[in-house]
Amino acid sequence: xxKTTQPNSMESNEEEPVHLPCNHSTISGTDYIxxxxxxxxxxxEYVIHGLTSNVNNRMASLAIAExxxxxxxxxxxxxxxxxxxxxxxxxxxxxxxxxxxxxxxLTVKP
Amino acid sequence: xxxxxxxxxxxxxxxxxxxxxxxxxxxxxxxxxxxRQDPGMGLRLIHYSVGEGTTAKGEVPxxxxxxxxxxxxxxxxxxxxxxxxxxxxxxxxxxRGGSGRSNQxxxxxxxxxxxxx
Numbered sequence: 001x002x003k004t005t006q007p008n009s010m011e012s013n014e015e016e017p018v019h020l021p022c023n024h025s026t027i028s029g030t031d032y033i034x035x036x037x038x039x040x041x042x043x044x045e046y047v048i049h050g051l052t053s054n055v056n057n058r059m060a061s062l063a064i065a066e067x068x069x070x071x072x073x074x075x076x077x078x079x080x081x082x083x084x085x086x087x088x089x090x091x092x093x094x095x096x097x098x099x100x101x102x103x104x105x106l107t108v109k110p
Numbered sequence: 111x112x113x114x115x116x117x118x119x120x121x122x123x124x125x126x127x128x129x130x131x132x133x134x135x136x137x138x139x140x141x142x143x144x145x146r147q148d149p150g151m152g153l154r155l156i157h158y159s160v161g162e163g164t165t166a167k168g169e170v171p172x173x174x175x176x177x178x179x180x181x182x183x184x185x186x187x188x189x190x191x192x193x194x195x196x197x198x199x200x201x202x203x204x205x206r207g208g209s210g211r212s213n214q215x216x217x218x219x220x221x222x223x224x225x226x227x
Contacts, residue, residue: 032213034215036216041221042220042221043114043200043202043218043219043220043221044153044200044202044216044218045218046215046216046217049213049215051213087152087153091213097143097155097158097166097168098143098155098216099155099169100145100152100153100154100155101152102150102151102152103152
């Protein structure tokens with residue numbers, strides 16, 4: 001399975017934009033890029049996903065590099081409730097299984 | 111709409127005991143997954159199922175068994191619990207989707223916290 005690499009931790013100030021990077025240099029042509037986040041003592045929550053084009057939804061934006069070897073999750077205005085562990089994962093097309101890495105712990109300072 | 115429900119939420123076992131964790135989803139999803147999460151780490155896939163009556167191994171299947179007798183339920187069994195299996199267990203489900211079938215998000219339960227002494 002293709003792996004992802006994320007920084008262990010990042011900090012942001014409240015109401016400022018946050019850019020969370022993810023490297024996936026061994027991504028295959030049909031792997032989708034998914035982002036989830038996990039708040040303390042909760043199960044992961046879906047954030048956004050994409051294949052080749054940049055994507056926007058009510059929670060965040062996803063910017064995908066042209067060669068698809070990296071992507072960036074963008075939170076446009078961080079709030080204290082965005083403090084969580086963010087996971088970037090690749091979805092295996094054939095079997096439908098996913099491999100989670102250790103994620104990035106985002107701290108939001110007031 | 112309950113989504114994904116895991117039972118029980120907490121459990122303490124003694125080494126060698128057996129137990130079954132239940133995952134139930136009411137969204138008519140085809141795919142279901144069991145993960146474990148150790149402190150400070152990401153999720154690791156134990157077993158998964160792409161449909162009723164079918165199961166497959168994930169990254170860390172040893173010491174666990176699963177069954178998917180009904181579409182809405184996915185059971186995770188520990189036949190002889192070991193302290194190394196102390197963890198938080200998460201169940202997830204997702205719909206199969208269309209031609210780009212890997213692009214459907216997973217829906218997670220709130221987890222079962224299992225301690226084995």
